[in-house]
Amino acid sequence: MKYLKTEFKDLKPYHSQHLTKGIILNANESPYNLPKAILEKFKDLLDNIDFNRYPDTDNTKLLASIAKTYALEVENVCAGVGSDEMLDCIFKVVISKGDKVLVPYPSFTMYKQMGIYYGANVIEIELDDEFRYDINLFIEKIISYNPKLIFLCVPNNPTGGSLSNDEIEKILKLSIGLVVVDEAYGEFDDKTALELIKKYDNLIVLKTFSKAFRLAGIRTGYALSSKENIKMINVVKMPYNLNVLSNEMAVLALDNKELILDNIKEIKNELSRTYKELKALGIEVYDSKANFLWCKLSDKIKSALIENKIYIRDIKFKDEMYSRITIGSKEEMEKLIKVVSSNANC
Amino acid sequence: MKYLKTEFKDLKPYHSQHLTKGIILNANESPYNLPKAILEKFKDLLDNIDFNRYPDTDNTKLLASIAKTYALEVENVCAGVGSDEMLDCIFKVVISKGDKVLVPYPSFTMYKQMGIYYGANVIEIELDDEFRYDINLFIEKIISYNPKLIFLCVPNNPTGGSLSNDEIEKILKLSIGLVVVDEAYGEFDDKTALELIKKYDNLIVLKTFSKAFRLAGIRTGYALSSKENIKMINVVKMPYNLNVLSNEMAVLALDNKELILDNIKEIKNELSRTYKELKALGIEVYDSKANFLWCKLSDKIKSALIENKIYIRDIKFKDEMYSRITIGSKEEMEKLIKVVSSNANC
Numbered sequence: 001m002k003y004l005k006t007e008f009k010d011l012k013p014y015h016s017q018h019l020t021k022g023i024i025l026n027a028n029e030s031p032y033n034l035p036k037a038i039l040e041k042f043k044d045l046l047d048n049i050d051f052n053r054y055p056d057t058d059n060t061k062l063l064a065s066i067a068k069t070y071a072l073e074v075e076n077v078c079a080g081v082g083s084d085e086m087l088d089c090i091f092k093v094v095i096s097k098g099d100k101v102l103v104p105y106p107s108f109t110m111y112k113q114m115g116i117y118y119g120a121n122v123i124e125i126e127l128d129d130e131f132r133y134d135i136n137l138f139i140e141k142i143i144s145y146n147p148k149l150i151f152l153c154v155p156n157n158p159t160g161g162s163l164s165n166d167e168i169e170k171i172l173k174l175s176i177g178l179v180v181v182d183e184a185y186g187e188f189d190d191k192t193a194l195e196l197i198k199k200y201d202n203l204i205v206l207k208t209f210s211k212a213f214r215l216a217g218i219r220t221g222y223a224l225s226s227k228e229n230i231k232m233i234n235v236v237k238m239p240y241n242l243n244v245l246s247n248e249m250a251v252l253a254l255d256n257k258e259l260i261l262d263n264i265k266e267i268k269n270e271l272s273r274t275y276k277e278l279k280a281l282g283i284e285v286y287d288s289k290a291n292f293l294w295c296k297l298s299d300k301i302k303s304a305l306i307e308n309k310i311y312i313r314d315i316k317f318k319d320e321m322y323s324r325i326t327i328g329s330k331e332e333m334e335k336l337i338k339v340v341s342s343n344a345n346c
Numbered sequence: 347m348k349y350l351k352t353e354f355k356d357l358k359p360y361h362s363q364h365l366t367k368g369i370i371l372n373a374n375e376s377p378y379n380l381p382k383a384i385l386e387k388f389k390d391l392l393d394n395i396d397f398n399r400y401p402d403t404d405n406t407k408l409l410a411s412i413a414k415t416y417a418l419e420v421e422n423v424c425a426g427v428g429s430d431e432m433l434d435c436i437f438k439v440v441i442s443k444g445d446k447v448l449v450p451y452p453s454f455t456m457y458k459q460m461g462i463y464y465g466a467n468v469i470e471i472e473l474d475d476e477f478r479y480d481i482n483l484f485i486e487k488i489i490s491y492n493p494k495l496i497f498l499c500v501p502n503n504p505t506g507g508s509l510s511n512d513e514i515e516k517i518l519k520l521s522i523g524l525v526v527v528d529e530a531y532g533e534f535d536d537k538t539a540l541e542l543i544k545k546y547d548n549l550i551v552l553k554t555f556s557k558a559f560r561l562a563g564i565r566t567g568y569a570l571s572s573k574e575n576i577k578m579i580n581v582v583k584m585p586y587n588l589n590v591l592s593n594e595m596a597v598l599a600l601d602n603k604e605l606i607l608d609n610i611k612e613i614k615n616e617l618s619r620t621y622k623e624l625k626a627l628g629i630e631v632y633d634s635k636a637n638f639l640w641c642k643l644s645d646k647i648k649s650a651l652i653e654n655k656i657y658i659r660d661i662k663f664k665d666e667m668y669s670r671i672t673i674g675s676k677e678e679m680e681k682l683i684k685v686v687s688s689n690a691n692c
Contacts, residue, residue, distance in 0.1 A: 001574055001575075001577060001578040001581075002547065002574065003439075003440050003494075003523070003524050003548070003575065003578060004439055004440070004578045004581070005439065005440060005441070005442050007442070008439060008581060008582075011581050011582075012581075013580050013581050013582070013583065014403075014585045015403065015585075016400070016403055016585060016586075018400075018402040018403060018404065018406070020396075020399075024399070027399070027400055029398050029399050029400065030398045031398070032398055033396055033397055033398050034397040034398065039392060039393070039397075042392070043389050043392060046385060046388070046389060047385070049563060050366075050379055050563065051379055051380040051385075051560060051561050051562075051563040051564065051595075052375050052376045052377070052378055052379050052380065052560040052561070052562060052563070053366075053370070053373070053375055053562055053563060054362070054364075054373055054375065054556070054562040054563065055562075055563055055565065056364040057360075057361065057362055057364060058364065060364070081427055081584070081587065081589075082584075082586065084584050084585065084586075085584070088584070092463055093349075093350055093351065093354060094349050094350070094351060095351070096351050096353070097443060110585070117438055117582055148349075177349070178349050201348065202349070210400070214397060214398040215397050215398070216397075216398060216399055216400040216401075216586075217395060217396065217397040217398070217399060217400065217401055217589060217590035217591070218397065218589050218590070218591065219400075219401065219586055219587075219588075219589040220589075228347055228348065229347075229349065231347060232347040232349060232350045234359050235347075235350070235354060235357050235358075235359050236354075236357075236359070236463055237359065238427070238428075238430050238431070238434070239360040239361075239362060239430065239456070240362075240428065240430075240562075240565055241427065241565075242565075243427075243563060243564050243565040243566075243589065243591070243592050244563035244564070245563070245564065245589070245591040245592065245595075246589050246591065246592075249397075249591070
């Protein structure tokens with residue numbers, strides 16, 4: 001590619017297979033579509049939208065709704081095209097070439113990918129042998145590298161381990177740089193780091209409508225932080241970043257959040273049941289506070305799943321292949337367990 | 347802002363007032379909302395959308411539809427959150443700190459703004475005294491600077507002047523860097539540079555659904571170029587960049603483009619009439635091939651417009667204030683002309 005800058009010549013784009021049929025357990029989505037009642041409300045809203053006009057570049061209505069949800073002020077919130085846009089803004093506004101960025105490994109691959117886009121020196125901190133955060137190792141690396149930016153995915157994608165707020169506070173206290181706590185799966189966990197925003201000016205919490213809110217389709221996420229940090233993100237936020245339809249749908253989702261989040265309990269039940277069943281079958285599987293399980297499956301099991309049109313995600317960690325299974329509906333998990341069980345060696 | 351990188355400390359975000367009432371002539375939008383028939387079709391589509399699933403990260407259906415529209419191949423197209431996202435991708439993938447970028451002045455401010463985000467050395471090439479492109483000056487500057495990236499906004503926002511394909515070819519032939527021809531307003535012009543894509547591997551044409559397609563609300567734009575350049579943009583394109591609703595609406599718009607683009611003629615008639623009327627009133631106003639007029643209005647006229655809830659855009663050029671008037675409906679332009687005429691000095 002003639003015009004590509006040389007440092008990007010080996011860069012591979014993030015890619016994910018688009019599945020529309022079968023049992024889709026590869027993208028950590030909710031198995032449940034939007035409730036019909038909300039879709040009907042959305043349709044009614046459409047009659048009042050001026051499609052020919054740009055959306056409100058400040059996303060005023062949505063920010064007010066998010067702020068109210070978390071008892072924060074509008075100035076503590078910025079919304080964008082998924083948490084991804086917030087990540088991009090944070091890199092853009094904070095990172096210069098060569099700046100050090102700490103990311104967990106394995107974790108959400110976009111942290112590292114964006115680090116490369118912005119020429120950062122990305123330092124990966126390995127999880128421990130049980131794929132839990134190794135807080136002491138993080139602390140050690142913060143002291144030796146003094147990074148400008150630290151990412152904590154809580155619970156961590158793809159492994160599912162969480163961090164207590166005491167552990168997060170240790171990192172916040174020690175770090176002179178920004179600490180981004182990505183709570184994309186936070187609604188499945190029994191905790192949030194949000195209360196720490198008022199105490200630490202170096203904390204940014206990211207959240208999304210893509211997982212528990214069942215709205216991956218609208219690509220809407222948001223950042224919560226001090227007013228000053230949000231102002232900083234806004235310096236580089238794209239004008240009119242969030243289209244009018246996603247804006248309206250996200251507001252509607254927050255207005256009806258009890259209804260939409262209603263099945264989190266069901267997903268957590270399935271998570272726990274699937275974990276136990278896999279464990280009982282002798283599968284190497286790890287504790288998770290999210291809506292997915294990190295495990296190691298034999299090639300035989302993986303082939304059998306594909307044959308049965310059950311799609312999970314294979315993820316390479318060092319030289320080994322692991323699997324991430326998104327928790328689907330009861331029926332979907334029963335089918336998965338049946339296939340695994342028929343192909344397990346115990 | 348404690349964590350903001352020092353080179354951004356004076357950077358101001360792009361901002362635009364969000365208007366919902368009055369005669370809105372400040373954002374170059376179409377005055378006409380989406381036809382009701384298309385909105386109804388869109389509502390029907392919603393029943394088949396899995397909102398809980400991520401959109402197709404490759405925007406396959408939309409790219410196929412765009413490719414078909416312009417008799418190109420799918421691999422010649424990339425779509426994103428407005429042309430803005432395409433601009434961001436181009437900068438990200440091509441520009442390293444200090445690289446030279448040529449932009450017209452005055453022009454769409456995001457070219458320069460993004461240049462700053464990516465640390466580019468942005469060189470502004472002034473339009474001539476009649477606010478037309480000065481091709482000889484461009485050529486001179488290309489020879490002396492050898493820029494990595496050149497922007498041509500055709501027709502130019504905010505001034506309205508266009509470029510012939512012969513003129514664009516002169517620049518393409520001379521430039522060893524990429525040339526981005528932004529045709530955001532191309533549907534109002536009587537030409538396009540698209541035919542040059544097959545001939546020049548350094549040309550990227552940008553188009554959008556925001557102007558003539560009456561869909562500023564869905565934030566969807568696209569890049570058309572050689573397969574290799576599109577592959578390059580895709581290296582840094584955000585995963586799942588375009589939400590499912592904008593995707594579906596954009597496809598629907600292309601399926602019904604005769605109906606949607608039907609009123610371009612009306613807008614061009616109003617452009618020509620408004621130009622003549624303003625000229626007759628002694629207003630300094632310039633030829634335009636787009637859906638707006640670049641002119642100079644007295645403070646008295648500007649105040650009178652605001653008093654009458656007619657909102658246009660004030661734009662500073664060097665030390666002088668100019669105005670950009672978007673062409674609205676016949677009724678809107680009649681009201682504008684009436685106010686200008688009552689407050690003109692001739």
